[in-house]
Amino acid sequence: MQASISRVKRHLSRWLAGSLLGLLAAGTVFAGNWLPIAKDGVHDPRSPAAKQLQEPQEALSRLTPDTTGNQVRWVQSLEKGEINPREKLFPQTEVKKLDQDILLNLKGGMPIVRFPHKQHTEWLDCSNCHDHLFERETGKTKISMFNILQGEQCGVCHGAVAFPLTECYRCHSVTRPGQTKNLPTHMNPQFHMPGRKGP
Ligand code: HEC
Ligand code: HEC
């Protein structure tokens, strides 16, 4: 029993390491700045419309910078009022928001995951997640890092349209009492540097 558990763990960590290398490679696509529209491989550079669109560099460089993903810290940009996206297309649409944090991963070795409803419902409707991705009852959905790395659950958006999965500690953001392992340097008391802020 003991042996088979450690074998599973070994497999899992090797598999995690492999997936992570892939993620890191994908993360370098945006390094530094934004590709011009004519070179992004999405728009047809010969189309007259390509010249009418605003260049990402011009628009996005004005917003709160991030070190990852598409280089904008979107949650902060919205909170600071740097952007003011329209909430709905139709006047009759009811905009629903919820200010409730959900703590997940209460038993694992990584820090606890804090899922904030507030920041999500600033961008999304309840129906983007409920109930096809997550039950409306804390702890009822079987969520796992394996599924997330396969692009399911949190991974439907994170790594696709929201910050990438390489930012472990933006989700695993709450340390357990007395936790000293599996911490990023700025959370690790052994490496504590005065003035360093959390994730
Ligand atoms: C988008 C949010 C998110 C990101 C980013 C993320 N995780 Fe997770 N992780 C979760 C959730 C949610 C769970 C499952 C919680 C549960 O068991 O209910 C989880 C579970 C885990 C587990 C299994 C439980 C444990 O703590 O041992 C490991 C290991 C893990 N994550 C490692 C990582 C590593 C390493 C990274 C960065 C490469 C990472 N995670 C990035 C959300 C995230
Ligand atoms: C980005 C995804 C997402 C969005 C959007 C979202 N939720 Fe959730 N919600 C979750 C997750 C994840 C859980 C935890 C599920 C679990 O542990 O099984 C949860 C849990 C809940 C719970 C259970 C709380 C408890 O005390 O047990 C309720 C109620 C809930 N959501 C209501 C809403 C409502 C109302 C909205 C819209 C205003 C909403 N959610 C939007 C992801 C989301």
Ligand code: HEC
């Ligand atoms: C339907 C899409 C969607 C799903 C599913 C989703 N997220 Fe997010 N999440 C977003 C978007 C959009 C943002 C804001 C943009 C960004 O920060 O990249 C965000 C932001 C966040 C933030 C940052 C909040 C802040 O204050 O900066 C955390 C933490 C987070 N998500 C955790 C999770 C976890 C954990 C799960 C799974 C339980 C999850 N998300 C599932 C779309 C999603």
